[in-house]
Amino acid sequence: MEIRTGLHLGDCEQILKGLPDDSVDLIFTSPPYADQRKNTYGGIHPDNYVEWFLPITKELLRVLKPSGTFVLNIKEKVVNGERSTYVLELILEMKKQGWLWTEEFIWHKKNCYPGKWPNRFRDAWERLLQFNKDKKFNMYQEEVMVPVGDWAKTRLKNLSDTDKSRDESKVGSGFGKNISNWLGREMVYPTNVVHLATECSNKNHSAAFPEGLPEWFIRLFTKPGDMVLDPFMGSGTTNMVAQRMMRNSVGIEILPEYYEEVSSWTHLL
Numbered sequence: 001m002e003i004r005t006g007l008h009l010g011d012c013e014q015i016l017k018g019l020p021d022d023s024v025d026l027i028f029t030s031p032p033y034a035d036q037r038k039n040t041y042g043g044i045h046p047d048n049y050v051e052w053f054l055p056i057t058k059e060l061l062r063v064l065k066p067s068g069t070f071v072l073n074i075k076e077k078v079v080n081g082e083r084s085t086y087v088l089e090l091i092l093e094m095k096k097q098g099w100l101w102t103e104e105f106i107w108h109k110k111n112c113y114p115g116k117w118p119n120r121f122r123d124a125w126e127r128l129l130q131f132n133k134d135k136k137f138n139m140y141q142e143e144v145m146v147p148v149g150d151w152a153k154t155r156l157k158n159l160s161d162t163d164k165s166r167d168e169s170k171v172g173s174g175f176g177k178n179i180s181n182w183l184g185r186e187m188v189y190p191t192n193v194v195h196l197a198t199e200c201s202n203k204n205h206s207a208a209f210p211e212g213l214p215e216w217f218i219r220l221f222t223k224p225g226d227m228v229l230d231p232f233m234g235s236g237t238t239n240m241v242a243q244r245m246m247r248n249s250v251g252i253e254i255l256p257e258y259y260e261e262v263s264s265w266t267h268l269l
Helices: 012-016 046-063 086-097 151-155 212-221 237-244 256-265
Strands: 006-009 024-029 064-074 100-109 125-132 193-196 227-230 248-253
Touching: 006 256, 012 046, 012 248, 024 046, 024 212, 046 064, 046 086, 064 100, 064 212, 086 100, 086 125, 193 212, 212 227, 212 237, 227 237, 237 248, 248 256
Parallel strands: 006 248, 024 064, 024 227, 100 193, 227 248
Antiparallel strands: 064 125, 100 125
């Protein structure tokens, strides 16, 4: 059975059960954070978050291809002056389900709003947790390469003898370097920190993220024609970007008003 592209209105756990096994190349989503978006999604208490989310991740594990990737945008909240541990607890329970916690990316919010708290500073980043079901997965690193940067102009100008060979790490880690490998290169692989402003064109959702966020991961983990799934579609940013990038996509949303809004501009119905 082939997966049907389109938008689906309803509870994501139930709708996911209707999708075939091993049918999705990339899952990119940002579910309601614990005790947040109460006015729109009701909010889930941190103590209940893992129990609520695990049945969903079980279905996501089933529908993801062995070569696919799941990227989860999530952030712990502060409860009574300290960070909640529900995200860490979720990671551990997902590993028991069979997920591999492969990587953690950081979304650096370049224009986070000022604020003042008695015991902490303002949040300027969010987690993007990468999960896989197999150690060998599709990853198109060349699609997200960045300019080598100004450091190369001075660092590569006068190379020492040790820079021209793979010398032993000074900290004894066993990982050496060969700086001369970067001579003449204009593009290099990026870090695992994604620098993006929080501003987006969609102002009708309580927590819409910028288009550049799903776009970066769609480039990294898929190719044209692949299937992208967002089980918490919201304002439809992931689906809109996937369409623009010539990917197939499926979006699931529980709130009729968001579903209808996305339906008004998408051709997926």
